[in-house]
Amino acid sequence: MTWKNTTDAVIIGGGIQGCSIAYHLAKFGMKDVVVIEKNTVCSGSTGRCGAGIRAQWGTEMNCRFGLASLEKFEQLHEELGMDCGLHQGGYLMVAYKESEFEQLKKNIALQNSLGIKSRVVTYDEAKEICPGLSADDAVGFTYHDRDGHADPFLTTFAYQEAAKRLGVTFYKFTECTDIKVENGKVKGVSTSRGDIDAPIVVNAAGGYAQQVAKMAGVNIPNFSERHEIIITEPVEKGVCPPMLMSFSGNYYIQQRPHGSIIGGCSPEGHPEDYTCGNSWQFLNMMSKTITKLLPRTKGIRVVRQWSGLYNMTPDRQPILCEADEVRGFYLSVGYSGHGFMFGPISGELLAQKILGQEPRISIEPLHYKRFERGELIIEPAVV
């Protein structure tokens, strides 16, 4: 593949954010877009994620993003010409504390006011939604039937292939080593394979967002933490139709249409950690959690465990903006574990912003200056 020395925009990172932004830029008319990826497309956080998609959120911003993204996922196969493995079995939220259930009910009221048809369900209803569920210790449940999950690999590759058809160039095994800035404007990037000049550079570097921002002289308060996850052999459908999720229970469990069951949780204490290793402690704890909630899974075999990075911000909401200090330098980072599900909408909104259009959902509140101003938008609904 020939090397481009100049282009209209360079996107750093080939995850869902980078691929969605590249696709939308090309779709909206930008002629020459280059995505650089230090490994291969979807090898980082996106390809390691729990795959969930939901509109059941606790802030207006996330509810709007969640619903808009869900609507995009529902027609993504048609738009991109590739099946993205969408499964809408709903999210069944499980509360084990009264205070948690009260918060979930507040979230439901907010969601309903924004057109999301989520609701409180009884334990009996929960067992109809998820046959075999054992949650006698839970105090309440909420459910939204349009939530679900999709295949992160196929979704990202679908964006990549659609972007390629629109003329976007992808360079894999190409690591960003520096970002060139002159007089407060971005001028391009240096990479492990050569320089590329561009008036627009987008940081979509996932777990390494803060290191990439620093290359342009921009400081963001993000840090990354390692989350572990397991997957089982494929078994017959119906073992876990919805995404089972609990904040106090610290788990999410789902069954892909293909039959495998996936389960994950948050690390204790949330330490900053860039290693993507695997632990026995997690494997053991997650197996206990899954077999307690779904006792009939005891005979199902685990085939793989892995881990990936959540890029966290202080309020667990993303940074989606142009840098004040460096014009032409944009950020789509800090999704705090929800970058995959927001990818379709955040890519569209940032592309609109880059092209001087008005994003159809305002992204003004997602500027990183909110942390200095103390205008945090704290999301209560995060595992």
Added chain:
Amino acid sequence: MADKYEDIIICRCEEVTLGEIREWIAKGYDTFDELKRVLRVGMGPCQGRGCRDIILREISKMTGKKYAEIPPGTFRPPAKPVKLGAIAKAGENE
């Protein structure tokens, strides 16, 4: 590239054919891990024990790179599939 071998199943766990593997290598997915992510080769219970070598040779043939220079892809634990119940119970004895 169509020939009589296209329909041969290379990854038996996930039922992926040689034709599909060749199609995606031609699109630029020319490492084992990229093929794994797009086609699920090596993601089943055998974890690539059956298909990995055949796929690496196919990548070598199509890209002209030496077999020995093609990364084998990531191997993840556990080494063999283990029942959830057995893992959950193992922790109780500690």
